[in-house]
Amino acid sequence: MTDSKIIFIGTGQFAGPILENLIKNRYNIIRVITAPDKPVGRRQELTASAVKEIALRHKLFLS
Numbered sequence: 001m002t003d004s005k006i007i008f009i010g011t012g013q014f015a016g017p018i019l020e021n022l023i024k025n026r027y028n029i030i031r032v033i034t035a036p037d038k039p040v041g042r043r044q045e046l047t048a049s050a051v052k053e054i055a056l057r058h059k060l061f062l063s
Contacts, residue, residue: 004007008051016050023058031049033063 006029008019015034022029031053037046048056055062 005030007031007033010051013050017045017055019051019054023054029060031061033062043054 004027006022007026008015008022008029008031010016010019011034014063019029019032032051034049034051034055037048038051039045040047
């Protein structure tokens with residue numbers, strides 16, 4: 001783990017693997033900021049971004 005405190009901001013397809021790599025390398029991520037859930041598909045069901053799902057899985061503070 002490093003002494004740096006990181007606020008991660010991202011949503012797109014490249015942001016998920018980057019966040020996973022930061023977690024794997026034990027960086028001190030103090031907050032994750034990502035886009036709100038969006039309606040997807042014919043039924044317009046709200047779907048979380050990959051970044052939000054990763055943050056929730058690792059119990060990171062999410063905004």
